[in-house]
Amino acid sequence: MNQDIIINEMISSDWERVREIFIEGIRTANATFRTEAPNWDEWDKDHLNICRFVAKQDEKVVGWVALTPISSMHAFSGVVEVSIYIASSVAGKGVGSRLLQQVIDSSEQNKIWTIQSMIFPENAASIYLHRKFGFEEVGTRKQLGKLNGVWRDVVLLERRSTVVGVE
Numbered sequence: 001m002n003q004d005i006i007i008n009e010m011i012s013s014d015w016e017r018v019r020e021i022f023i024e025g026i027r028t029a030n031a032t033f034r035t036e037a038p039n040w041d042e043w044d045k046d047h048l049n050i051c052r053f054v055a056k057q058d059e060k061v062v063g064w065v066a067l068t069p070i071s072s073m074h075a076f077s078g079v080v081e082v083s084i085y086i087a088s089s090v091a092g093k094g095v096g097s098r099l100l101q102q103v104i105d106s107s108e109q110n111k112i113w114t115i116q117s118m119i120f121p122e123n124a125a126s127i128y129l130h131r132k133f134g135f136e137e138v139g140t141r142k143q144l145g146k147l148n149g150v151w152r153d154v155v156l157l158e159r160r161s162t163v164v165g166v167e
Contacts, residue, residue, distance in 0.1 A: 005095055007102045010052035010064060015040045017061035018054065018085075025085045030123045033145050033152070048080065051106045055086075055095045062087045065099040067107065070116065078113040078165055084126070096129045104133060104159070113165030118144070118154040127155060135159040 010018065019040075025031030038046070047066040055063040067080040082103060086096050107115060117135060119126045131137075135157040143151035 004057055005062070005090075005093075005098055006056045007053050007098055008056060010054045010066065012040060012044070014054050014061050014064070015043070018064045019043075021061065021064060021085045021087050024088060029147060030120045031085065031126075033147050035148070047083075050110050051080075051103050051112070053099055053102050053106070055090075055099050057090065057095075062090045063095040063099055065103045067103065067112070067115070078111055080107065080112055080115055082115050082117050084129075091125070096126075097132070100129060100133050108161050108164045111164055113161045114158055116156065116158040118156055121153055121155050127157070130157050130159075133159065 008014075019037050022032075022037045026034055026037060037043075047068050050067075052066045053064065054061045063084070063086040065082065065084040067082055070076055070079050070081055082100075084096060084099055084103075086099075104115065115135075116138075117126075117130055118141070119130065121127075121140065136159070138156040138158055141154050141156055144154050145152060
């Protein structure tokens with residue numbers, strides 16, 4: 001694992017580089033249904049203001065992770081969806097593992113009991129990463145949405161905490 005990677009809480013001044021990495025993911029056509037990156041205000045509104053982290057190497061953001069609530073209903077207050085994006089320049093170097101571990105630890109400290117992720121089946125590296133951290137495959141959601149005019153499936157994975165929501 002890359003020891004020169006520092007994990008910090010994401011702050012608004014990280015946004016420009018976070019957005020660049022997001023755009024890199026969009027261009028793969030295997031990371032998101034989005035075809036354009038949002039601006040900071042849109043992104044900030046959609047994601048929890050806790051459990052947002054960036055990975056930095058030589059003070060440059062090389063990856064990020066954040067959580068989105070799946071519902072506004074109180075019963076689901078501890079259930080979120082994770083987004084994680086890694087710059088291609090550091091793919092396979094442990095950055096994703098460091099970020100995912102950080103967000104899992106932080107989520108449990110913030111009383112989150114389930115983290116889910118919807119991943120295109122073609123994104124084998126992301127599926128592998130999530131499974132490595134205890135995410136289990138719930139199933140495949142067939143033709144969940146269209147991307148560039150093509151119906152796409154997603155694999156739904158989830159990780160249930162063993163320390164939060166276990167009563």
